[in-house]
Amino acid sequence: MKINLQVWRQKNSNTAGKMVEYKLDNISPDMSFLEMFDVLNVELMHKGEEPVAFDHDCREGICGMCSMYINGRAHGPQTGATTCQLHMRSFSDGDTIVVEPWRARAFPVIKDLVVDRTAFDRVVQAGGYVSVNTGSAPDANEIAISREIAEEAMDAAQCIGCGACVAACKNASAMLFVAAKVSHLAVLPQGKPEHLARAEKMVAQMDEEGFGACSFTGACSVECPKSISLDHIARLNREYLGAKLTSTNV
Amino acid sequence: MSWVTQTLSSSLGRKVIMSLTGLFLCSFLVVHMAGNLQLFKGDGGRAFNEYTYFMTHNPLIITVSYLLYTSIIVHASMALILTRHNQDSRPVKYAYAKPEANSPWSSRNMGVLGTVLLIFIVLHMRTFWFEMHFGSVPMAEYDGKEYKDLYTVVVAAFSQLWYVAVYVVCMIALGYHLVHGFKSGFQTLGVRHKKYTPLIEFLGTFVFAIVIPALFAVMPIYMYLKVNGII
Numbered sequence: 251m252k253i254n255l256q257v258w259r260q261k262n263s264n265t266a267g268k269m270v271e272y273k274l275d276n277i278s279p280d281m282s283f284l285e286m287f288d289v290l291n292v293e294l295m296h297k298g299e300e301p302v303a304f305d306h307d308c309r310e311g312i313c314g315m316c317s318m319y320i321n322g323r324a325h326g327p328q329t330g331a332t333t334c335q336l337h338m339r340s341f342s343d344g345d346t347i348v349v350e351p352w353r354a355r356a357f358p359v360i361k362d363l364v365v366d367r368t369a370f371d372r373v374v375q376a377g378g379y380v381s382v383n384t385g386s387a388p389d390a391n392e393i394a395i396s397r398e399i400a401e402e403a404m405d406a407a408q409c410i411g412c413g414a415c416v417a418a419c420k421n422a423s424a425m426l427f428v429a430a431k432v433s434h435l436a437v438l439p440q441g442k443p444e445h446l447a448r449a450e451k452m453v454a455q456m457d458e459e460g461f462g463a464c465s466f467t468g469a470c471s472v473e474c475p476k477s478i479s480l481d482h483i484a485r486l487n488r489e490y491l492g493a494k495l496t497s498t499n500v
Numbered sequence: 501m502s503w504v505t506q507t508l509s510s511s512l513g514r515k516v517i518m519s520l521t522g523l524f525l526c527s528f529l530v531v532h533m534a535g536n537l538q539l540f541k542g543d544g545g546r547a548f549n550e551y552t553y554f555m556t557h558n559p560l561i562i563t564v565s566y567l568l569y570t571s572i573i574v575h576a577s578m579a580l581i582l583t584r585h586n587q588d589s590r591p592v593k594y595a596y597a598k599p600e601a602n603s604p605w606s607s608r609n610m611g612v613l614g615t616v617l618l619i620f621i622v623l624h625m626r627t628f629w630f631e632m633h634f635g636s637v638p639m640a641e642y643d644g645k646e647y648k649d650l651y652t653v654v655v656a657a658f659s660q661l662w663y664v665a666v667y668v669v670c671m672i673a674l675g676y677h678l679v680h681g682f683k684s685g686f687q688t689l690g691v692r693h694k695k696y697t698p699l700i701e702f703l704g705t706f707v708f709a710i711v712i713p714a715l716f717a718v719m720p721i722y723m724y725l726k727v728n729g730i731i
Contacts (some may be wrong), residue, residue, distance in 0.1 A: 266662035322598030462589035463511040467603035488690030
């Protein structure tokens with residue numbers, strides 16, 4: 251396959267970036283999108299040019315690192331998939347493909363396609379945990395949880411923190427991420443004792459980081475590689491409003 | 501900062517203000533629609549004028565009307581604050597974005613649709629509300645009692661084709677605004693449930709985005725056709 255790539259190149263967070271065009275001639279339709287970038291980088295290195303910096307780790311759809319905004323969509327044209335799960339067969343021979351980093355005030359570009367997503371870490375540090383004693387693992391069925399609730403929690407816990415929700419949202423809102431992180435604990439008995447403070451602190455940190463507000467366009471859920479439902483955003487709203495109205499934190 | 505102001509100035513709190521004022525305005529539309537159906541009565545405007553008299557003299561309605569004016573102002577101002585904040589959240593835009601692949605047009609253009617509606621509200625209130633309260637409206641007499649004849653003002657306004665056209669276009673904008681706005685208001689409040697969300701979505705789409713704007717649009721069309729002797 252012949253591919254015409256337009257890639258965002260930016261030296262570091264302090265310099266302005268620009269789109270640079272690259273032509274690739276020997277691309278196999280069976281390559282993943284990241285492997286196509288590997289080919290490009292090998293070519294660039296042979297030419298003595300700086301390779302394109304991009305994030306990747308597991309290359310099997312669970313690490314959430316491969317943040318690329320491809321042809322106007324987070325992780326490219328597929329739904330429910332990360333960039334490593336996107337293959338070149340999804341494109342046609344001779345296509346022009348535009349690749350940009352996630353765009354959000356809270357995710358500054360570090361270099362080329364790599365963005366700083368530590369804003370998400372700080373949101374989780376603010377309250378996305380349960381305080382439990384360490385030690386031997388408790389008995390599996392010590393606390394009875396219905397299958398329905400367990401599934402609900404697991405659906406939210408599938409979030410890999412990739413940031414596609416922020417990238418896809420017209421407001422660069424992190425609501426789906428925060429909702430997933432609040433939700434997977436809020437529905438379980440282990441998460442109940444701290445649920446008021448959790449919602450309050452995580453939303454406060456989300457605002458502090460400079461993410462936008464939710465317009466309920468649904469773009470986040472469509473672009474989420476784990477297809478996390480908007481139900482969780484409604485739960486976050488309930489948790490937050492409930493916490494604000496009933497917590498003793500004044 | 502007290503917990504109240506802190507809550508209301510958070511991103512979620514601001515959306516709650518949008519939701520509560522927006523849903524209140526939706527409830528007003530139902531009342532406004534029901535009342536204005538008097539225009540179709542064909543009694544030379546008597547029922548409509550009596551209804552207008554009631555709306556401008558009933559103490560409860562007058563109180564609620566102040567809440568209504570406040571809601572419009574708060575909803576529009578908060579929308580402006582939120583829009584600016586949301587735009588700031590992405591200082592560098594995408595060179596190539598394809599939002600139509602993942603979200604409906606109306607959900608991404610609530611600000612534009614809202615601006616159209618705000619201009620409409622100003623125009624609409626200038627023509628009728630301002631005339632009724634501060635302008636000179638001719639009087640009509642029914643059973644020995646004097647009424648302001650707002651019906652004549654309505655007839656005069658809707659006898660002009662451009663004015664009718666503006667109304668119809670604005671009602672289309674209303675439909676698009678509410679197809680997203682009504683259900684989103686409930687989402688913001690966390691009201692999302694397998695049993696009730698389908699009903700909310702049906703009301704939002706069928707009643708608030710289609711039936712109500714359509715009936716509002718039919719009024720100026722009907723009046724225009726009637727005044728010009730076409731029907």
